[in-house]
Amino acid sequence: MKEVISGLTLECIKGDISAQHDITAVVNAANAQLRTGGGVAGALHRAAGPGLEEECRPLAPIKPGQAVITGGHSLPNRYVIHCLGPVYGKDKPGEELLASCYRNALKLAEEYGIDSIAFPSLSTGAFGYPLEEASEIAYKTVIDMLPDLKQVETIRFVLYSQKDLEVHKNVFKQVLEEKRG
Numbered sequence: 001m002k003e004v005i006s007g008l009t010l011e012c013i014k015g016d017i018s019a020q021h022d023i024t025a026v027v028n029a030a031n032a033q034l035r036t037g038g039g040v041a042g043a044l045h046r047a048a049g050p051g052l053e054e055e056c057r058p059l060a061p062i063k064p065g066q067a068v069i070t071g072g073h074s075l076p077n078r079y080v081i082h083c084l085g086p087v088y089g090k091d092k093p094g095e096e097l098l099a100s101c102y103r104n105a106l107k108l109a110e111e112y113g114i115d116s117i118a119f120p121s122l123s124t125g126a127f128g129y130p131l132e133e134a135s136e137i138a139y140k141t142v143i144d145m146l147p148d149l150k151q152v153e154t155i156r157f158v159l160y161s162q163k164d165l166e167v168h169k170n171v172f173k174q175v176l177e178e179k180r181g
Contacts, residue, residue: 001169003176006146012157012172014165018047018075023118023156025079026072027105029125034060034068034082039125044080048073052080064091065100069108079114081105085123088130095137098123102141109152116154121164135168139175 002011017026017040029040034056036045045052051073059068064086072078083105086097101122109117119138123129135157142155157172159165 001172003172005143005176008146008149008152009154010142010146010172011154012159012165012168014160014162015158016043016160017118017120017158018043020118020156020158021076023077023116023154025069025081025109025112025114025117026075026077026158027067027117027119027122028080028082029120029122029127030062030082030084032061032063032084034062037126040120044075048075048080056082065097065104067101067104067108069112077118079112081108081117083122085127085129088123088128094129098129098134098137099141102138103145106142106145106149106152106155110149113151115151116156117152118156118158120158120160121168124164131164131167132171135171136175139172143175143179 028044031037055070062084064084067081067083069081072080083101085101086094091097124131124134159168
């Protein structure tokens with residue numbers, strides 16, 4: 001699914017976040033220590049190689065809602081933006097912390113002149129955030145930031161499963177309809 005809003009392309013696809021060859025920066029659903037793990041963090045660290053964890057070490061720990069940037073190492077992307085999403089029901093206020101992840105990642109993208117960025121579904125894996133709620137926060141936050149984006153031209157949401165993609169597509173449509181009034 002793809003929409004162009006104010007000249008900026010917003011899309012959601014099914015795919016592997018570590019294989020986004022046409023994207024300048026990918027977002028890592030990181031842990032506080034910025035180490036390899038399962039899910040998105042494991043996939044990105046495996047594809048990037050050991051240099052990514054070495055570059056991350058002095059940047060850790062990060063707090064929920066924060067984002068830091070590193071090089072992409074062996075990934076096809078120039079940069080990795082690492083975000084620590086909230087653990088659902090534990091880190092409060094969860095909605096604000098999750099929105100901060102998206103805002104802070106996009107601010108870093110602007111600061112580094114990044115023209116395209118790919119997000120996974122932050123906090124919905126091991127951190128337990130309900131997918132529909134998390135995707136609504138993601139799309140509302142990103143769409144609210146569009147007027148402030150001067151460098152970023154493409155924002156892609158990369159979902160690992162068909163089920164996640166369907167939820168994202170439905171929420172994306174709902175949020176767009178609400179914003180358009």
